[in-house]
Amino acid sequence: MASAISIRQPAQIYEQEAQHETLLSKLKLYEIMLGSAKPMALRAAVLLNIPDIIAQASGSLTLEEIAAHISASTESPPHIEYLFRLLRFLASHKIFSEIPHQEDFKQSRYGLTGLSRLLVKETSEGGVSMLNYVPFLLGATSNLPFQGWLHLHESVLEGGSAFDKAFGMSAWDYAANNPELNKTFNEGMSCDTRAVMASVVKVYEEGFKKITSLVDVAGGVGSALSIIVENYKHIRGINFDLPHVIATAPSIPGVEHVSGNMFEHIPSADTIFMKWILHDWDDDDCVRILKRCYEAIPNNGKVVIVDALVVETENDEDEQEKCLRDVGLALDMTMMLFTGGKERTKMEFKKIIMKAGFKSYTIFKLPFVQAIIEVSKY
Template sequence: MLTLVPPMDSIHHVLAPVTGQHIDSSPESAATQELQLYEMIFSAVKPLALKAAVLLNIPDIIATRGNEGPLSAEQIAFHIAAANSSSTSNSHVDVGYLYRILRFLASYGVFSEQEEADQADDADTKKIKFGLTGISKLLVQGGNQQSCGPFLLLIANNVYLEAFQHLHESVLEGCYTFNKAHGTSPWEYLGRNPQANQIFNEGVATNTRSVMASVAKMYEDGFKSMATLVDVGGGMGSALSIIVKEHSHIRGINLDQPHVIATAPPITGVEHMEGNMFEHIPSADAVMMKWIIHDWGDEECVKLLRRSYEATPAKGKVLIVEAIVGGDKEGESMSRRLGLSYDMLLMVYTTGGKERTEEEFKRLFQLAGFKSYTIIKLPFLQSLIVLSKA
């Protein structure tokens, strides 16, 4: 845990002068670099193949029909056909195409591969069975509230992929790419398109559960001291449901737009409230904003933070759940690349949103009037930032 108290002085880093560099121009290095480039170019295939596997329900089929063992492409195809036999679409399943998707995903460890027993040594093609791995278990949806499947379907949704086609125009014109693709902001688009709104809410909700379980545990003492908690932009109430389940003395208020609240399910201990977070946040002992700050530009963020400041008492807290980028200086680290990938998504999916460094957060907190903050590192990329007025 890291606590910083005012004055929040900037930290200046002096970079050593560059004395020279060595560039490897050997044929082996050039070939490796070309392979690395093509790996990046073809990376777009991965989420789309994963999306196909989830839409075909392959992880669930292996989990439920394989008796915890692997299945062949033919066996998986049989269950896909059975599941679609009553639909108006053609229930025919092309085993060849299915096998190629499975083989591709297995090459990245999504599925395991094993040869079927009792095969002739001279067989032209070895029969392969595909099983679940730790990765594909995360995509099983039936009875699994921690499934990453809905979040995958959100990220790989065509609505958002279309916005990426305008990424270069954001540089040339300073435009918002989602608005360029669809003629409206992402929030207005979701308000007008119930199906897209459902995909968004379900994707965010499933991703919320794993993060908020850590928040509820790691900030346990803080929750014990509060009686009311407002979740600003709380969506379906998933975050609050986890907190009030662990801390039943808390009265939760889930604040979001009317079209979101209209589909939010009843939750014991939580009041769903329609409202505009930029205009008013209900008074409470604490205000929580999970993945809200990163959706907006600095001006909007300061306004939200000031509304949160106004909504809480002198000893109240504002809880922010966000990724903090820039802490890892290793350029090749997976966590750094993932954090910057999130930043690219926000560049495309929002109107001015971005992932921020600690210094960037600090400036926002100062402008909103907060005097100190504490950072609690959560598993994966997220952190819980606790703001105080004193």
């Protein structure tokens, strides 16, 4: 007897494909709605000191061993099953490596990956890790951003930052009135600065060699400028920021701390340096800042901007380009939340640079979402 042949009709094929697409859409929606689980679980792991515990072991540890280390620094041992579920979840996102034990989950082993190594606070010698992103993570996962996100729709309707709407004041005023938050914010910016500036001083080497004086506008506590003058000792550095920021800045050899308002006046120098500053402001305010920069430099002077450069078109085939675009657009939403500022594409930077009176610019790529933009009067 001949075997029966099943032939699917076009309508059946379409229905199955539609069901598959609907299921994928539902799963993607769930992934988005539950997206806060990743950063908050990572925050918990950092507060439990797990990246450092594993780093100090110079290899992977069993769940029980990690629990024992946590117990040694707390008043009570951790809930072992909860700890397992936390690490299993983070390992599923490649934040930790995992060797599961089929019979006893307490014997599952966990190690560091490239992601979790960025959250190791101390070096093996006991110093602070140069790749320590912990302050950045703790700031990003505090309750302040989440309260702001609840007002994002109001920003879309009315303009202005969601943070202002949530707290009735700007992020800058809030930081000025909350010393502990101001300290956390500056530490977060410093950890990013250490990573980015290591590339900046190399990529822009020829430019730094020609500079004799440099003002870091809104330079925080001087983290970026300290790296510049350490590598190029002939440069006289001026760290320029608001009074409440300068008040917490440490003494740095070769650097003078000066307080003031960049919208009113910027100290004169050969070069103006701004790292992650223009993204805090809308186009009109950026033009005002750049005009003050124009006034502060000589005719052959430069303005050196280190800021995120949003990839203009999506390229799913290039994983790095897609990641850079995704991060750039996420940062853009974050700036809408906190300051009403924005991350910019190359053409958007060109618009504000030319409107401020400058005639030319050159872009130097970095291995980060940020790039160096060298701006000239002629």
